[in-house]
Amino acid sequence: MAEAGDCPLARPPASPAPIRGSGRAEPDPTATYTAPTAIILLPFLLNKEGEMVQEVVDIPTYSEVAKGIQERFSAGTASVYISHLRSFMRDMGVGDDDPAAALMELTEAQLHQWATGRPDNARSAIRRAQEVAKELHRVRLLRASLPPDLPGRLRFLMQQKGIGVERLARASGIARDNIRRILTGSTPSDPSVLRRLEEALGAPGLLWEVARPTAGQRLGALPKRVLALATHLVKGLSEHQRNRFYRILRSLLAARGLSFSSPDEVLEEAIKEAMEMARREPPPDPYSLSATAGDWPEPLRSEWEVYRRFSTDLARGTVESAFMQELVFPKKPVREATLKRERETLDFFFGYVRARGVSPLTLRLVVTQPELVRDYLAWQEARKGRVTASEGAFLSFLLKILNPERGFLLQAPRLAPSLFPPEDGWQERVRQAREWLKGAARRLRIESDFNFGNAEPLTRLERPLEPLIQAEGRLRAALEELVGDLVQPRFDGLSPKYVGVALGMYHDLVAFGLLLRTALRAKHFYMAKTDNLRIVEGRVYLAYPKEFFKNSDSSFFKHVPQGEWIWRMALEEPGFPPIAHVVRTYLTEILPRLQQEGFLFPLFKGNGHLLDRRWRAFLERYLCPYPVRVPVIPGSAETEEVVVKPFGVHAVRHLTATQAVKATANSTMAAFLLMDTEETAFAHYARFIPAEMVARAAAAVFGGGAPIWRGDKA
Structure with a gap:
């Protein structure tokens, strides 16, 4: 594998601009990081002249x-x-606006000398003033190193304080679930929630200042009375500006302690102010080079357009150019949503590169310089406080365009002649860059806080799915406390808030229950429509056309005609609680209440991120708080207690295959459950074959023992 320093595609980054002056706090994108886990707290900003400046904490x-x-x-x-x-x-000869440095550095001897001959409370007054000055300075220093987003800032303050969710909940009086929701990106509508958290953390104003632009908002239509009042005031706003107006108005009312029931003249003043703020464009993000806003230079836009045509059906079968005819297109067209996500990840990367001093005119889709990629990933982690899915999507895009068989970049070196000289050996340089990126992607998955590595302790169990089945049982029990019998749920007597909670719990019980019983991919749930589900003879089936499966061109589907639907039965075997009767009630009672628009699971809204968010909430409430006893070594009698951290939806497939291999000692059933080839299943899961079965096989082969492959379940 090529090292970062000697990869042929590596080029030294441009020298950073000088650092000076003041500005707002951001991690320094000019720093070169030596490890992905480096935490950089240098405040950074681009000033009006485009120069990089570092904040000086006054x-x-x-x-x-x-x-x-x-x-x-x-x-x-x-x-x-x-x-x-x-x-x-x-x-001291200073004025009101002079820095209080002399006050902060005042020693006890100097204070005694100054207070001599003055009233008794003079010494106490200066001490209190000194404490206030030091506290103000401490908060400013802390603010300069804080992440710019609410979840990252709350997590940082909790780490500084050395407390977890449980202790913070007790100290602030805020429910644990509400704190967890804030940590996962939700903003509370009640400003007092953040005030109480700030008091418990000893950080006045540090949470409210980053949440204020959105605090107090509730999505949906404005009350009719306010909407009628605003009709003659809000004119000529675009849809984007109108949405901003709604958010700003709610924020203004919350910040001023007002509500929609305030007098008309007060509301009218707030509406006018919100309207003016909505008309003003928000300041540009210095760390983003937006393609939709027209920030990409013409050469880069042209390359992206060629890539878009290459990735979709637009260029297939056309004769528009000999160049297009020479390309080997992807086996499946790329969805527009995927292209949009890829472009957004490039927006942030190119913005970072621009902040490093590289001219936007030199940017190309060739973004494989390991130094820049490594520094960008570490900077994003320092900025957000953790590894996120965005960095994973960025690396996935790079690996895709560098695919040695069908990768766009490998076929089109002519698009970037400045970085890809047309000489012999460029394919080898691309291959080495791809190897480095594969290693980076592997490390990123390991360091992520939401990956399969967190599920690894469960693979030591004989039945790895058992803790998840128990978590499903806890969800069932909690839902039964609200609505009683799940077949005939009762919502009367519940407040509107708890009716919504119960509907969401029922939704997740069916979605995640079917996920555990089918081991299908996440897309089969967040994209599922009502016609994808069948109940036949008391059995629940999920059915999808062949093209809906990611590996539809593999040998597993080789003899399935194009367009034919694949039926997948939800298991109702011992160990799984019955689910068919719950699914019937969901279809007839729950789904109409959720106002579904064709989706089988409307709370996912066809969005994988929403599925991940609700899955994580399910794990954090019903699995993670309950330690699991697992063998110290797979198959051993000695056990230890582990606390399972949240893991992704895709890990359920791994746990299902692991349980199949442990039960049968071969990979055939694992391949069937995953709907994949036996070679792939063997390569990934043969290591989970139980040691005692391996020992019996060894005894049969080398010790003359009875064969295990005839008459034995294995």
């Missing part, structure tokens, strides 16, 4: 210290303290 001024005293003490006490502070400032 010492609070005396006027700010005086204001802090007024906020922390009663009016009488604050007045006395500020009076002594004025005397101190006069003796």
Whole structure:
């Protein structure tokens, strides 16, 4: 494998611009990281001239210290303290707007000398002022190193405080589930939630300042009274501006302690202000080079258009150019949603490269320089506080275009002559870059907090799916507490809020119950329509056309005609609680209440990210809080207790195949359950064949023992 430094595609990045001045806090994209886990807390910004600047955290001024005293003490006490502070400032010869450096650095001996001959409370007043100044400075230093998003900032503050969700819930009085929702990207509509968390963490204002633009919003139509009031005020707004207007109006009302029932004149003033704010375009993201906004230079846009035609059906069968005729197209057209996601990942990468000092005019789809890719991944991790799916999608795109058989870039070196000189050996350089990227993708999956590695402890069990089946049982029990019998659920007596909770729980019980019983891919659930489900003779089936399967061109589907539907039965064997009667009730009682629009599971809305979010919430509530006893070594009697971390939906397929191999000692059943080839199943899961079965096979082969492959279940 090629190392980062000697890969032929590697080129030294441009020298970073000088760092100076002040600005807002961001991790420094000019730094070169030596490890993907490096945490960089250098505040970074691009100023108006396009130069990179580093934030200098200012010492609070005396006027700010005086204001802090007024906020922390009663009016009488604050007045006395500020009076002594004025005397101190006069003796030091400083003004209100001067930094309070002398106050912060004041020693006990200097304070004693200054306070001699003054009233008794003078010394106490200056001490309190010094404490306020140091606290203001501490908060500023902390703010300079904080992530810019609410989940990352809350996670950072919890780590600084050394507390977890449980302790924070007890200290703040906020429910654990609400804290977990904030950590996964949700913004509470009640500002007091963030205030209470800030008090518990000792970080006043640090959460509210990043959540304020969206706090208080609830998606949906405005109340009719406010909508009628706004009709004559909101005119000429685009759809995007109108959506921004709704969010801003709710934020303004929440920030000012108002509601939609406030007097008309107050509402009208807020509506006008929200309208003006909505008309103003938001400041551009310095770390994004947006294709949709026209920021991509013409050569890059042209390359992307060729790639788009290459990836979709647009160029198939055309004779528009000899170049297109020479290409080997992907086996399946790429969906528009996938192309959009790929373009968005490139927006952020190109924005980062621009921040490194590279001219946008030199950017191409050839983004395989390992140094830049490595530094970008580490910078994103430092910025967000964790590895996310966006970085995985970025690497997946690079690996796809570098595929040695059908990759777009490998077939089209002429698109980037400056980085791909047309000389012998360029294919080998691309191959080496691809090998490096494969290693990076592997490491990224390992370091991610939402991957199959978190499910590995369950593979030591004889029945790896058992903890998930128990988690499903806990979800059933919680739902029965709300609605009683699952076949005839009762929603009367529940508040509207808990009716919505119960419907969501019923939705997830059916979706994840079928996921455990079929081991299908995530797409088969978030894209499922109502006609994909059948109930025949008491059995539940999920049916999809052959083309809907990712590996439809593999030998497993070789003899299945194109367009034929594949039926997959949901298992109702011992070990799985019955689900057919629950599915019937879901179709007749629950789905109509969810106002579905053709989707079998409408809360996923055809979006894999929403499926991942609800799956994670399911694990965090019903699996992760319950430690699992697993063998220290697979097959051993000695056990240990492990706390399972959340893992992805795709891990269910791995656990299903592992359980099949452990039960049968061969990969045939695993291949059938995964609907994949036996060679693939053997390559991935042969290592899970139980040791005792291997020992019996060895005894039969080498020790003359009785054969195990005749009359034995294995």
